[in-house]
Amino acid sequence: MSNNTNEEISKRRTFAIISHPDAGKTTLTEKFLLYGGAINMAGSVKGKATARHAVSDWMEIEKQRGISVTSSVLQFNYDNCCVNILDTPGHQDFSEDTYRTLMAADSAVMVIDASKGVEAQTRKLFKVCTMRHIPIFTFINKMDRDAMDTFDLLDDIENNLGIATCPVNWPIGSGKNFKGIYDRHNDYIVTYADTLKGTKEGTENHIKLDDKAQIDENIGDEAFEKLQGEIELLDGAGAEFDLDAVRKGELTPVFFGSALQNFGVEIFLQNFLKMATPPTGRVSSEGDIVDPQEHGFTAFVFKIQANMNKAHRDRVAFMRICSGRYDASEEVKHVQSGKVMRLSQPQQLMADERKILSEAYAGDIMGVFDPGIFSIGDTVCMPKDTVKYEGIPTFAPEHFARVRQVDTMKRKQFVKGITQIAQEGAIQIFQEYNMGMEEIIVGVVGVLQFDVLKFRLESEYGVEIRLENLPYEHIRWVENEDVDMSTLVGTSDMKKIKDMNDRPLLLFINEWSVGMTMDRNKGLVLSEFRKN
Numbered sequence: 246m247s248n249n250t251n252e253e254i255s256k257r258r259t260f261a262i263i264s265h266p267d268a269g270k271t272t273l274t275e276k277f278l279l280y281g282g283a284i285n286m287a288g289s290v291k292g293k294a295t296a297r298h299a300v301s302d303w304m305e306i307e308k309q310r311g312i313s314v315t316s317s318v319l320q321f322n323y324d325n326c327c328v329n330i331l332d333t334p335g336h337q338d339f340s341e342d343t344y345r346t347l348m349a350a351d352s353a354v355m356v357i358d359a360s361k362g363v364e365a366q367t368r369k370l371f372k373v374c375t376m377r378h379i380p381i382f383t384f385i386n387k388m389d390r391d392a393m394d395t396f397d398l399l400d401d402i403e404n405n406l407g408i409a410t411c412p413v414n415w416p417i418g419s420g421k422n423f424k425g426i427y428d429r430h431n432d433y434i435v436t437y438a439d440t441l442k443g444t445k446e447g448t449e450n451h452i453k454l455d456d457k458a459q460i461d462e463n464i465g466d467e468a469f470e471k472l473q474g475e476i477e478l479l480d481g482a483g484a485e486f487d488l489d490a491v492r493k494g495e496l497t498p499v500f501f502g503s504a505l506q507n508f509g510v511e512i513f514l515q516n517f518l519k520m521a522t523p524p525t526g527r528v529s530s531e532g533d534i535v536d537p538q539e540h541g542f543t544a545f546v547f548k549i550q551a552n553m554n555k556a557h558r559d560r561v562a563f564m565r566i567c568s569g570r571y572d573a574s575e576e577v578k579h580v581q582s583g584k585v586m587r588l589s590q591p592q593q594l595m596a597d598e599r600k601i602l603s604e605a606y607a608g609d610i611m612g613v614f615d616p617g618i619f620s621i622g623d624t625v626c627m628p629k630d631t632v633k634y635e636g637i638p639t640f641a642p643e644h645f646a647r648v649r650q651v652d653t654m655k656r657k658q659f660v661k662g663i664t665q666i667a668q669e670g671a672i673q674i675f676q677e678y679n680m681g682m683e684e685i686i687v688g689v690v691g692v693l694q695f696d697v698l699k700f701r702l703e704s705e706y707g708v709e710i711r712l713e714n715l716p717y718e719h720i721r722w723v724e725n726e727d728v729d730m731s732t733l734v735g736t737s738d739m740k741k742i743k744d745m746n747d748r749p750l751l752l753f754i755n756e757w758s759v760g761m762t763m764d765r766n767k768g769l770v771l772s773e774f775r776k777n
């Protein structure tokens with residue numbers, strides 16, 4: 246690779262933010278962009294109904310709901326790094342895409358609300374990150390509000406998520422009594438001021454621990470004594486900072502701050518960019534690691550967005566570049582079909598615009614118009630190359646419904662429509678044993694996908710359906726090759742089904758039943774993810 250290409254690649258930091266709705270992901274993203282100069286005034290990313298909406302004003306359903314079904318990528322430069330933030334949709338628009346986006350990230354930033362600790366959605370997203378062993382950086386947000394005890398917060402992360410924590414800084418008070426943070430690496434206190442609100446100007450006041458006068462004035466005796474006690478405890482008991490463990494995803498560095506008041510954000514960003522790695526090698530299906538700098542252009546498709554423009558039946562395939570440099574003037578090969586072609590209108594989807602790309606590097610994400618050849622997990626590389634990446638796992642749906650068509654005369658359209666939508670990856674379809682396609686069970690990660698399915702079947706295939714919600718919440722693929730499903734003994738709330746590739750699955754209402762079924766069938770191997 247040329248020096249320039251390698252330099253560009255080593256500047257890349259590609260990450261996703263994982264959090265529970267309302268923890269402050271959007272606010273933090275907005276402040277990051279502010280430092281990167283990508284926007285002039287904080288607030289441009291926010292207004293979900295306005296700016297964000299304009300980015301992905303694609304599907305009719307988005308307009309009706311005022312939310313974004315799709316997610317975009319934000320790129321900005323800071324400290325000689327080129328930062329790509331992958332937006333992971335939350336709220337009702339949480340879907341498999343949210344998980345798939347994590348497949349394209351090299352690290353994750355976990356935002357936690359200091360008054361709430363680890364919440365459900367964070368836990369789910371975290372699980373996917375650990376599966377890939379990517380580094381996870383924790384930002385404990387909303388310190389300007391009353392927070393949980395700091396040690397309790399760390400315990401909560403360790404116990405709930407099973408990852409060791411290492412606070413890089415430490416908060417002094419919270420809410421009305423929030424005084425700032427103690428920076429353990431630099432050994433000084435950064436005092437809190439909410440005057441930085443929404444701007445990157447403003448001076449940070451640093452106080453050394455032996456500067457009695459400044460401490461008296463800014464922190465006060467009581468808070469300082471408490472801090473000293475906590476630091477002592479921490480130095481004695483906390484995990485040592487170990488960059489290697491961070492990069493393997495075994496230890497999460499923890500930072501505190503307030504995204505809203507723009508406090509602690511830049512310190513976090515600076516540390517994060519130093520600790521996070523540039524794009525790392527990705528495993529091919531042969532088990533080889535493809536080096537981002539040594540290998541020529543390769544990419545894989547992690548998301549397909551259909552029907553952005555209904556009139557044209559557009560599909561956009563989102564690709565993560567894994568190695569080398571993409572040059573829009575050169576032809577590339579779609580490995581699965583063997584077709585050599587020029588990618589159509591490769592673009593980067595920014596906060597408020599789409600930019601046509603002429604070149605991009607490992608670590609970058611691009612959206613490409615898809616004439617209908619790409620599938621999720623596909624590989625693209627240089628024409629002579631033969632590399633093929635491992636597929637993206639199928640994630641466990643969490644909501645299930647039985648689907649029936651209203652007009653049984655439209656069988657063909659129904660089967661065609663539902664199979665195509667399933668192939669795009671928005672829904673998963675299953676069948677009961679001894680049943681044909683007239684009874685289909687649909688599984689989705691986020692409930693909105695049910696509405697998307699209903700809407701698309703009607704508007705694109707002219708088929709009206711009825712959905713009957715099923716009470717199952719837990720799905721497990723049976724991994725054993727030679728299992729006899731008819732003799733498998735489960736629990737009373739269990740249902741046996743198969744996916745479209747005839748792979749056997751079990752549905753459960755209670756998580757407890759999963760363990761029970763394992764106990765009752767020795768040697769049974771169940772998995773929550775399905776490698777494709």
Ligand code: G4P
Nearest residue numbers: 265266267268269270271272386387388390503504505506
């Ligand atoms: P999300 O993307 O994770 O869902 O969260 P988002 O940033 O939208 O933040 C959720 C709410 O929490 C917002 O308030 C936001 O202003 C607030 N918030 C974010 N960071 C902080 C923080 O550090 N301190 C405090 N006190 N609040 C914070 P909202 O009232 O729901 O929205 P808005 O009316 O402010 O837009």
